[in-house]
Amino acid sequence: MFLLRQESKVFPKISLFIFLLMFVAGLPGISFATSQDSSSSCFSTKWPSELSQLVPDKSLIRGKLPNGFRYVIKHNQEPAKRVAIYLDVQAGSLNEQDHQQGFAHFLEHMLFNGSTHFPPGSLVDFFQSLGMNFGGDTNAYTTQNETVFNIFLPTGSKKDVDAGFLVMADYARGALLTDAEIDKERGIILAEKRARDSAEYRNYVAQTGFALRGTKFPERMPIGIQKTLEKANHVQLKSFYDSWYRPDNMILVVVGDIDPEIAKGLIEKHFSALAPAGEKPPCPEFGSLTNKKVETFYHYEPELGKTNVAIQTYWDLPIENDSLALEKKQLLNIMGSMIMGYRLQRIQDEGKAPFARASYYADDIAHRIGYGALSAQVDADHWQETLTSLDQILRRAIVQGFTENEVARVQKEILAHLDARVLTAGSEDSRTIARRIIDQLNSNRVFQSAEQEKSLYGPLVKEVTAADVNGAFQNLWHHSSRVLSVSGDAFLGENGAEVIASVYKNAAQELTKAPIGKERQMFPYLEPPLPVGSPQISYLKDIDVEKLTFPNGLIVNLKKTQFEKNKIRVRANFGAGKQDETLPGMALLLEDVVNGSGSGKFTRSALDELLAGSSIDLSFNVDESAYSWTGDVLPKDFELFGNVLYHLLLDPGLRESVFLRVKDNYELMYQKINQEIEGALPLKVEPFLASYNKKIGLPSWNDVDRLSYDELRQWARPLIRPKDLEISIVGDFDRDAVVVVLTKYLSGMQFSSPEKVAATAVHFPVGKKLDVKVVTDVEKSLVVVAWPTADFWNIQRTRRLHLLASVFGDRLRKIIREKMAASYSPNVSSFNSRVYPDYGYIISQTLVKAGDEAAVIKAILHISDQLEGRGITAEELERAKGPFMTSLKDTIRTNQYWLNSVLSLSSRYPQQLDWPMTILSDFNSMSEAEINELATRYLNHENTAVAEVTAEIVKNDEAAALDTKISEKSLLGIK
Numbered sequence: 001m002f003l004l005r006q007e008s009k010v011f012p013k014i015s016l017f018i019f020l021l022m023f024v025a026g027l028p029g030i031s032f033a034t035s036q037d038s039s040s041s042c043f044s045t046k047w048p049s050e051l052s053q054l055v056p057d058k059s060l061i062r063g064k065l066p067n068g069f070r071y072v073i074k075h076n077q078e079p080a081k082r083v084a085i086y087l088d089v090q091a092g093s094l095n096e097q098d099h100q101q102g103f104a105h106f107l108e109h110m111l112f113n114g115s116t117h118f119p120p121g122s123l124v125d126f127f128q129s130l131g132m133n134f135g136g137d138t139n140a141y142t143t144q145n146e147t148v149f150n151i152f153l154p155t156g157s158k159k160d161v162d163a164g165f166l167v168m169a170d171y172a173r174g175a176l177l178t179d180a181e182i183d184k185e186r187g188i189i190l191a192e193k194r195a196r197d198s199a200e201y202r203n204y205v206a207q208t209g210f211a212l213r214g215t216k217f218p219e220r221m222p223i224g225i226q227k228t229l230e231k232a233n234h235v236q237l238k239s240f241y242d243s244w245y246r247p248d249n250m251i252l253v254v255v256g257d258i259d260p261e262i263a264k265g266l267i268e269k270h271f272s273a274l275a276p277a278g279e280k281p282p283c284p285e286f287g288s289l290t291n292k293k294v295e296t297f298y299h300y301e302p303e304l305g306k307t308n309v310a311i312q313t314y315w316d317l318p319i320e321n322d323s324l325a326l327e328k329k330q331l332l333n334i335m336g337s338m339i340m341g342y343r344l345q346r347i348q349d350e351g352k353a354p355f356a357r358a359s360y361y362a363d364d365i366a367h368r369i370g371y372g373a374l375s376a377q378v379d380a381d382h383w384q385e386t387l388t389s390l391d392q393i394l395r396r397a398i399v400q401g402f403t404e405n406e407v408a409r410v411q412k413e414i415l416a417h418l419d420a421r422v423l424t425a426g427s428e429d430s431r432t433i434a435r436r437i438i439d440q441l442n443s444n445r446v447f448q449s450a451e452q453e454k455s456l457y458g459p460l461v462k463e464v465t466a467a468d469v470n471g472a473f474q475n476l477w478h479h480s481s482r483v484l485s486v487s488g489d490a491f492l493g494e495n496g497a498e499v500i501a502s503v504y505k506n507a508a509q510e511l512t513k514a515p516i517g518k519e520r521q522m523f524p525y526l527e528p529p530l531p532v533g534s535p536q537i538s539y540l541k542d543i544d545v546e547k548l549t550f551p552n553g554l555i556v557n558l559k560k561t562q563f564e565k566n567k568i569r570v571r572a573n574f575g576a577g578k579q580d581e582t583l584p585g586m587a588l589l590l591e592d593v594v595n596g597s598g599s600g601k602f603t604r605s606a607l608d609e610l611l612a613g614s615s616i617d618l619s620f621n622v623d624e625s626a627y628s629w630t631g632d633v634l635p636k637d638f639e640l641f642g643n644v645l646y647h648l649l650l651d652p653g654l655r656e657s658v659f660l661r662v663k664d665n666y667e668l669m670y671q672k673i674n675q676e677i678e679g680a681l682p683l684k685v686e687p688f689l690a691s692y693n694k695k696i697g698l699p700s701w702n703d704v705d706r707l708s709y710d711e712l713r714q715w716a717r718p719l720i721r722p723k724d725l726e727i728s729i730v731g732d733f734d735r736d737a738v739v740v741v742l743t744k745y746l747s748g749m750q751f752s753s754p755e756k757v758a759a760t761a762v763h764f765p766v767g768k769k770l771d772v773k774v775v776t777d778v779e780k781s782l783v784v785v786a787w788p789t790a791d792f793w794n795i796q797r798t799r800r801l802h803l804l805a806s807v808f809g810d811r812l813r814k815i816i817r818e819k820m821a822a823s824y825s826p827n828v829s830s831f832n833s834r835v836y837p838d839y840g841y842i843i844s845q846t847l848v849k850a851g852d853e854a855a856v857i858k859a860i861l862h863i864s865d866q867l868e869g870r871g872i873t874a875e876e877l878e879r880a881k882g883p884f885m886t887s888l889k890d891t892i893r894t895n896q897y898w899l900n901s902v903l904s905l906s907s908r909y910p911q912q913l914d915w916p917m918t919i920l921s922d923f924n925s926m927s928e929a930e931i932n933e934l935a936t937r938y939l940n941h942e943n944t945a946v947a948e949v950t951a952e953i954v955k956n957d958e959a960a961a962l963d964t965k966i967s968e969k970s971l972l973g974i975k
Helices: 016-025 103-110 123-129 158-173 179-196 199-211 226-231 234-244 260-271 324-349 380-400 404-427 430-442 450-463 466-476 496-508 586-597 604-610 635-650 656-673 680-689 701-705 709-716 735-746 795-819 853-870 874-891 895-903 910-917 919-925 928-938
Strands: 061-064 070-075 083-089 138-142 147-153 250-256 294-300 307-316 357-365 369-378 482-488 536-540 545-549 555-560 568-574 617-622 627-633 726-731 768-775 780-788 827-832 840-849 945-952 965-970
Touching: 061 260, 070 260, 070 430, 083 158, 083 430, 103 138, 103 147, 103 179, 103 234, 123 158, 123 874, 147 158, 147 430, 158 260, 179 226, 179 234, 179 795, 179 840, 199 294, 199 307, 199 482, 250 260, 250 430, 294 496, 307 380, 324 357, 324 380, 324 404, 324 450, 324 466, 324 604, 324 656, 369 380, 369 656, 380 466, 380 482, 380 496, 404 450, 404 466, 482 496, 555 735, 555 895, 568 635, 568 895, 586 604, 586 617, 586 656, 586 709, 617 635, 627 635, 635 735, 656 701, 656 709, 680 768, 680 780, 680 840, 680 945, 726 735, 726 895, 780 853, 795 827, 795 840, 795 853, 795 874, 795 919, 795 928, 840 853, 853 928, 853 945, 874 919, 874 928, 895 910, 910 919
Parallel strands: 070 250, 294 482, 555 726, 768 945
Antiparallel strands: 061 070, 083 147, 083 250, 138 147, 307 369, 307 482, 357 369, 536 545, 545 555, 568 627, 568 726, 617 627, 768 965, 780 840, 780 945, 827 840
8 A cells, every 4th residue: 555644743644554453453342242141241251262253363372260360372572572461351431330430440540559569659669670661661541441451571581470460460459449549549530631621522522422322432431520530439449340350351461572381370370369359240231322313413612623524324233243244344344434535535636625634434332333424624614515515425425336446446455454464463563462452352353363364354355346345335324323513613503403404405405426537547657867876885884784875976874674574664864854944834834735745747646546555655754954755665565665756756746735725724723722721832832942943843823824835836846856865774675676776766866965954043041931821711731841951962961861851750750640649641851952053951741730830830840959959869760770771672673763863864963873882881871970960950940941821711702713822021939
């Protein structure tokens, strides 16, 4: 599949991989069994393969202890030596009673707050002592269907695995749930609820509540409700814990570089003694959908900054076990979804769509509700045309169907994906495999290897006809339920639902338009110039990198690795990137316009279609000091990759229709983030920290809006055709074959030598305070405190600043989160510019409750003063270094590290080539004295800059029209 990414900064594109992931793996669902099981039908007692003729992956070692506790073990070597352990508790918010709303998620938090072997406050320190990062190597999540705890061990040694299983066994049945810890954690959970509050979330809750009424799904949002969260106590939480945290309702999934026999023995040691606290609870009723007709849904949410328009259908799903017939049914739905996606892209490429972006999905919710949805985002003034357009697109697909050519394209895409899965399966991350196993189990689907998937689904794909896909699509939309939805900032008044129904009625009377015909187009269309000469070759033995310099100025860096089997990663750098920008907003727009425009001859959708079935993934990026084409490809397609790259370098697309669509998308984005507390960070705070340098942070919407296509075209045309070119290639490739391709397509062009980009000086606002008022009815605030440091290029200093920020963040967690319960996720990080001389900062960012700003700022400054005056402790240093070392050992074994941190732009910055040789030893050698010297030098109270973003509550229809208010002053008296 060829993927030319579009508008990735704002609206990430859902790729074929996601569709196939749903096809092959399913989505997390409520656990269930068939009539062969006990009356407690929400408790699984069998593996999905026991209820199906499909054969599971033979590499899985599955077992069940006498107490019903199940486990899955799979040996996997990526990342090397590490082991992923996941405890899947097959109960989530759907298992709650009315008075327990939020308890499943509350319990997830509480299991980190004291258990049989880990007193309150000790678990994070324990993880750090093992070399694990809290939040990265250990975490948990709660959905409607499940609660999952995960840890990522540094090694698969018996000692580490024993420690990991001890933690998981405590999660399973060792929670203390003391009232003191519950009261402390209550504040954190309420802070998380506050942090997640947004117009987007409120809109989702409203729409779900309407469309899925009659079922428990919309009544069981995992975060819960204020009333139950405020009253939760030991007795109540323990009741839920004892009911659902039962050994026969859990599955342990272990994937990694581990001896399975050792794992089995340790599982028996830690989990065989687990026992349920009582009888199985009755399973909650899921309910059934009440809507069986055409209905309209209208929800006014002015802070959303856009209007969502959708035509949806929902129906109750029967519970089904996995089978070949079920997989084929899902396959046909996915093929229809993909074709609809291609059609929507083509409509947008033609520049005639009234909407900014559109998408089509067909899937299920909790495996109990099926749905199809055609939706679009648009400004408030164009929802009528959009609803009419969506109706035309949908009816055309239902009545006229899909063509054989459209189906053939999808077949090629899916078959290519199945082939790629087989070729790259040996490099799949253990965490990804573990999550997929859990998803399969909770979906009652049989987990299969990549080879099995290809053998099973390949023939299914090949035998599919257009009639099959059309029949499945028509069946999906034959259900009587139809929801016409308009939500967001379109104000329709009290009779909004009637207005929507009237527009839809008129649209339904229009005849569907015939599909637009198209001429057969051919690729390639440009002939590369004749190759000129052979390259000079130098070999960097210490890092096993080959550097080629061609007579025409082309520079190529090559590093062969086995980190990702059968995958090649490429980055082609040229020019000065954002430093070329002459007007604010140009770089922002350029990236998405180029990605959405295909090539000069072919639109993005036309190029996608021409290259269907290939593994090429390419995207254009505007970086701080360079432009780049970045992507990956399988070795079998590298010849085609080189040809495509040549076309995009010589003839990149820059279409006015795409420019207009991109601006529409950004207008929606700006409308949204202008009314979000978090949106002030890129819009107001980052520019403030750079003394309002126009190239840092997001430009204002006024700056972006005033840009014209002609201005962008005249500025960008000479820049996106490279005058210099450095290509870095990392991965599993045939060296000679790669050089032949690059020589063929690129050695005949003319390039100059790359040069370092000069950037204007940026000044940190020493001693200044910024106050930002955001018009919103979400009552939360953002507190930002920063200290100036230095730029990136003293690598030893940069590394130590990162470690100092880590220690700072750990102290912040203990004070702001655990002691004060003032924030869910306080954060400290170190930023060091690669472009702007002497510019960098350590920054803390904390979302807090309105009214807590001053107390939190005071606490943050007190921590920084302690670090400046007293420094860090030896224990803190070791606890910070351990997770860093664990992470770095993984990092240096990735193609992304070698491509992006070492080879990319190394012709401009050759010092990067030395960094891999010192990265581990340098981090390991860091001393208290070095870190403390940096703390003394940089965490100076007088140099601090503070930004405080608070809500200005205006609850009326004119709120969206009010501007964000900003004031800046000297920072005095904050201590």
